[in-house]
Amino acid sequence: MAILPIRHYPDEVLRKKVPPETKIDQSLIDLAKNMAETMYAAPGVGLAAPQVGESRRLIVLDCNPKDSPRLITAVNPEIILRDGESYEEEGCLSVPGYYAQVARNARIKVKFLDLEGQEVIMDVAGLLGICFQHEIDHLDGLLFIDHLSSLKKSLFRRKYKKLQAQQEERM
Ligand code: NI
Numbered sequence: 639m640a641i642l643p644i645r646h647y648p649d650e651v652l653r654k655k656v657p658p659e660t661k662i663d664q665s666l667i668d669l670a671k672n673m674a675e676t677m678y679a680a681p682g683v684g685l686a687a688p689q690v691g692e693s694r695r696l697i698v699l700d701c702n703p704k705d706s707p708r709l710i711t712a713v714n715p716e717i718i719l720r721d722g723e724s725y726e727e728e729g730c731l732s733v734p735g736y737y738a739q740v741a742r743n744a745r746i747k748v749k750f751l752d753l754e755g756q757e758v759i760m761d762v763a764g765l766l767g768i769c770f771q772h773e774i775d776h777l778d779g780l781l782f783i784d785h786l787s788s789l790k791k792s793l794f795r796r797k798y799k800k801l802q803a804q805q806e807e808r809m
Pocket residue numbers: 729730731732772776
């Protein structure tokens with residue numbers, strides 16, 4: 639197992655739309671394990687393969703790692719039903735230091751394959767539902783900042799430039 643380096647915005651790998659996986663091979667299983675380790679170490683509540691530079695249709699999530707840890711590994715995840723609205727603050731390991739409220743669906747039904755290739759269908763709401771929507775976005779080259787109004791986007795760009803400059807000074 640290994641902790642992988644996390645790619646940051648505006649890295650181009652974060653903007654690629656990832657094609658579906660056709661088989662679950664050892665490289666995908668190894669990647670899933672390393673992604674879980676990387677997510678817990680960050681710490682974060684979800685991670686998508688493009689965030690570690692891999693264009694694979696794979697996400698890992700654990701939205702309550704302290705109180706009741708439950709790792710979900712999802713291959714080819716897909717939202718098959720959406721309902722209701724939610725507006726919660728989000729952040730992203732690939733956009734460090736920035737948080738904003740994002741409009742999402744309150745409840746979704748997701749379909750994916752586990753690492754054994756078994757199809758799983760889950761009804762999810764709350765934080766886990768938001769996590770799924772955020773991580774599946776990553777597989778389509780989208781980031782949470784893409785959901786912001788144009789005014790908030792320009793505020794984000796200014797703030798992020800400052801944050802990046804501060805990080806470079808520290809290095
Ligand atoms: Ni993210």
